[in-house]
Amino acid sequence: MLSFTKAYTYNISRLKPSSRLLAIGFSTLFLFSGTSALANKSTTTQLKTTATNSDATWSDFTVLKGDNLSVIFKRAGLTASDVLEISNATATEKTFVRMIPGETLSFQLRDKSLQQIRYVISPNTTIVITKSDAAESGYALSREVKNTVAQQPAISKPLNTIPLSENLTQASEPKVPAALPTTTNTNNDLAGNQIAAQQTSESPVSSLPGTVIKPVSELDLLLQQQDSDQLMNWVYYSVQPKDNLSTIFSRAGLTSTDVHYVSSATKEQRTFNRLMPGERIGFLIRSGHLISVEYIVSPLKTVILSRTDRTNYTVETLQRKPKIGYRSVAGKIENSLFVDALNAGISNNMTMNFAKVFAWDVDFSQDLQPGDRFKVVYEEITIDGKKIKDGNIVAAQFDIGGQSLIGIFYRDSDGGVGFYTPDGHSMRKAFLRMPVEFARISSKFNPRRKHPILNKIRAHKGVDYAAKTGTPIMASGDGKIVYRGRKGGFGNTIVIQHGTSFNTLYAHMSRFNKAYKLGSRVQQGQIIGYVGSTGAVTGPHLHYEFRVDGVHKNPLKVKVPKAPALNSKELDAFKAVAEVAMQKLNKLSYEKIASAN
The missing domain is CATH 3.10.450.350 (Nuclear Transport Factor 2; Chain: A,)
Structure with a gap:
């Protein structure tokens, strides 16, 4: 009778889902129609299997910072060959693409041979990898999802085992064959539970006529679990000089498609337009899927992107x-x-x-x-x-x-x-006392100064501020640039007109600020150029002149109007x-x- 059951179950697995449901109903009617001896025999068979497996041992390992599959397998006493086989078996699903510290991997070994791996990725979800001769890779993948499918009262197992290759589906009230009463399984028969689980996971139907059941993808399932505490394991990257969103996503193992969706979500806010070195970006990645992004702009400002579906994200800015x-x-x-x-x-x-x-x-x-x-x-x-x-x-x-x-x-x-x-x-x-911060006066206003290059008496009609080449020069007051260019022995020079009575001159600049041209209006304190040594000079400095109604005045002593x-x-x-x-x-x-x- 047991041989018949095994053969029948194998044949059922090869049927189409619609035919499989009828076949399961028939098998249920035949196997559980009331003979307690048959039920007891089935239970005894399961107990024997458990006893046979008693020589298999389980070992649990927690993912640590810096771990990868090879490191964990080595701690478990497994070989490089085991790593290769598991990597090949899970490559399509990207199961171990990004392991997060704190996750748990459990290994079942028999005679030092790997039989099964249980990888807990959230409180609700465990990935199961089981050795199988039927699988081309040598290992079969399945996913145990807690409370994702409504189950009938007779099923006592809390987890549904759902093949990864099939879409996860949900049904409001799964139908079961009429020949299977909900109170028949008094012995909590495990075989009965497995058949019932197959019905709910592989052949879901709705109790409402005409209802279409939408498949739930792996990404959808992960998005539903975003609030799980165990899921909140972030990996952070610091923004480096010359970084952009693409380079940071690449370091995190993400794709250009991820960059595109995140950029589209933040296009209006221009969130990532000006990344600054030292800022941090965190990623929450599960089974190769990007779930959330956290952009720490400053200790006071954080931007969080939460994925809502395959292409879209919500954007939230938190201000502390x-x-x-x-x-x-x-x-x-x-x-x-x-x-x-x-x-x-x-x-x-x-x-x-x-x-x-x-x-x-x-x-x-x-x-x-x-x-x-x-x-x-x-x-x-x-x-x-x-x-x-x-x-x-x-x-x-x-x-x-x-x-x-x-x-x-x-x-x-x-x-x-x-x-x-x-x-x-x-x-x-109205005017700053000095247009170069913390510079040293190398030559004061002097109508009878001996010129250092011409070696003759020539009035020094301004003040010289010695400073390093490239030191910023500020406009001493609000006004309009009326001269900008080369001016004989003054070299690169700017003249600013302030109202009708005042103008100031800035000479020997190494270069001008490109933001301000001839005719530009400037405000007090704005940088108009940089200290240099152009023209007739002995070293880098700023020559600064102050004129009132065309007459040169000592910039250090001239009385200027006060602000209101x-x-x-x-x-x-x-x-x-x-x-x-x-x-x-x-x-x-x-x-x-x-x-x-």
């Missing part, structure tokens, strides 16, 4: 709100502002910002003297207690040359920002801000080098 604290620092000039600020614990970038507050009042190349003092209160931006960057300067004080200069940061009702004196006058003047003060409407709001800022500033003594508020 940082915590803003305050840091207060004081120091004394002994060497230079940069050196002494660094010794006091201020970053170079913050020192530059501090200097810009007083750029209209202080010539840092000649005004600073030993003993001058400075204070600054500024924001510190943190996430989870970790500093990510410096924020705005809240208040700054510079005691220099017997006078105390104070600048307070204020944002007006229109969103404009600037620094103001405690009584509401802007720190910004706050109007009465803004003044009340500013005073409230200034009061708080001054309290923070006054708490800081010069003896107390630094503190955090």
Whole structure:
């Protein structure tokens, strides 16, 4: 009788699905029509098989960082030949294309021969690779999916075994042959369970007439499991210089098709148009399929792409709100502002910002003297207690040359920002004192200077700032470029007209900023060119002239118009801000080098 059952089951497997269902119904009627002896005999056969398999052993291995199939097989005591056979058997399905740390592989061995592998890729899904003489590769692949197909009450096994080569399907209420009562299988017969599982997985039908069942692909199944905790194993790559989306996807083992779909999803946002070195991109890849992308733009901004189907992704931008604290620092000039600020614990970038507050009042190349003092209160931006960057300067004080200069940061009702004196006058003047930051004055304004090359008395109608070739040169005030080109002994020169009365000249440039042409309008502080040594010079420097109504004036001493003060409407709001800022500033003594508020 058992031989008949085996032969009959084999013949059923060769039938078409529609014929197979009728045949299974007949076999069920014949095999389970009530003879308990036959049921007991079937159960005994299964127990014997289990006993026969008792000499087989299982070993579990967890995927570690850096593991590949060869490494894990070696730990399991398997050979390179085993690796090759399994790799060939799973090549089409890309089963082991990307293993994630934390996943589990279980190996069944009998007499050191590999019998089966169970690869748990999620709490709901296990890939099973079983040794089989019937399979061309020597191994048969199947997938155990928990709770993906509605099962009849009589089936007690929690997993359906579904061949990978067939589409996964779902049915709302699978029909079973009328000859198979749902309460017949009192002995929990395993053979009966296998036949019932075949019915639900291979021959699904709907209880609703005319219902068409849509096949569920492997990708669809993975997308349904995106929220699984075990699935959330990301692999991250840092953006390198000259990287683009294609190069990063290639490093992750992804294809140009993946790049195309992700680029299409983010086309409007231009998410990946300007990748910067140091940014990070993470990928969630399952069985060779890209499931999600995480683009960490900064500690405050992350863009997440979640796949919804074969070609589309949803795009979500997450903005974290940082915590803003305050840091207060004081120091004394002994060497230079940069050196002494660094010794006091201020970053170079913050020192530059501090200097810009007083750029209209202080010539840092000649005004600073030993003993001058400075204070600054500024924001510190943190996430989870970790500093990510410096924020705005809240208040700054510079005691220099017997006078105390104070600048307070204020944002007006229109969103404009600037620094103001405690009584509401802007720190910004119409012109900068020096158009090159932290340069050294090599020659001052002198109507009777002896020319270093011509060796005769010739008026030096400007100020020379010595600096390295390529040092940026800024427009000292708002205006229009009225000359740009070569100008005799001045070499590469720019002249800017500021209103009707003022113009400034910048000479000996190594090159111009290509963004500004003859006739371009520029704003104070914008870079118009770079220090050089063109023309009649002895070394790289900027020659800077200042003219009022066509008359040369000493740029270091000329009196220039002030920027307008706050109007009465803004003044009340500013005073409230200034009061708080001054309290923070006054708490800081010069003896107390630094503190955090």
